[in-house]
Amino acid sequence: MATQVDIPGYAAGTWVIDTARSNVSFQIRQFGVATRGRFTDFEGTIVTAENPLDSTVSTVIKTASVDTRNERRDTHLRKPELLSVEEHPTMTFTSTGIRADGGGLFVDGDLTVRGVTHPVTLTVDLDSVAGEPLERVTAHTEVSRKAFGVVGPLRVVVSDKVKVTLEIVVSKQG
Template sequence: MTTAIALPELSAGTWNIDSSHSTVGFSVRHLVVSKVRGRFQAFTGTITVADDGAPSVAAEIDVTSITTDNAQRDGHLKTADFFEVEKYPTATFVSTSVQPKGSDFVVTGDFTLHGVTKSIDLALEFNGVNAGMGNGPVAGFEATTTINRRDFGLTIDMPLEGGGAVVGDKITLTLEIEAGLAS
């Protein structure tokens, strides 16, 4: 991994993502005029900070845990029309670089979804470190990116009679992450 930055507030070591205080969410256009939002309920990950302060990220998402708060839609999303979770039950992200961008950062990494790996950039805001509540320090991060579902083999076409499609191609991924320093 190449990196040109260090986040001095983050102590060297492994920071584990606390999934009970984090969200991996998404949104996609529906019927051209609105958005459907959802999230993955099960995921794990680490932020590893080297002795020189350089961070790296590795995460795994359990795609079978997808929820849009609509059981019928969630069931359809798990089929071969979309995520094909029996064949591709996980998505992964492994960072390859972290670069400053103004007061924020860009985390570049290899994202694998539906058996396809592509390099993506996450716009990252580092929210700092807090002493925590007796279990050691916690760090907060917010990250976003937009991907094209077709780039990852999610190519279902559901055209509308008047133009457009039931499901848009652009997917916005939004991560709200809290991580604790492993002891």
């Protein structure tokens, strides 16, 4: 059993991502300049246990929903050498553990992109939304695109590191 942690306003239950109020975004450096994008089609569930450290998270993101505000770039990102959306229509994250460390909250889990799975750690910030049955969860991580086989033809001009930010609003079920 994990050590108990106290999170103000925390409630046990099953929570579903409110996609209209949530954002799954990324940032990568291309030609030395930050390029930002997001995924517009995703879903997920957070099951919060009595002890927050026993909770679970699972998400599914539709890779074809990539949106960088540039249709030509988005079409390129969907190709087989990058996201390969026809062969791999989804990417997933499934938590393997939640831990508190040094005043921070972290969600460890398995991220699968292009059929390749690697462990990642999300750094989490929690804010209660006063007076409403909603919770806001902000998390971020950094991953290697090459580790997941997202290489493409422009290896030199695009950085390996991708910053991922999740701004999630969930509503409690039942």
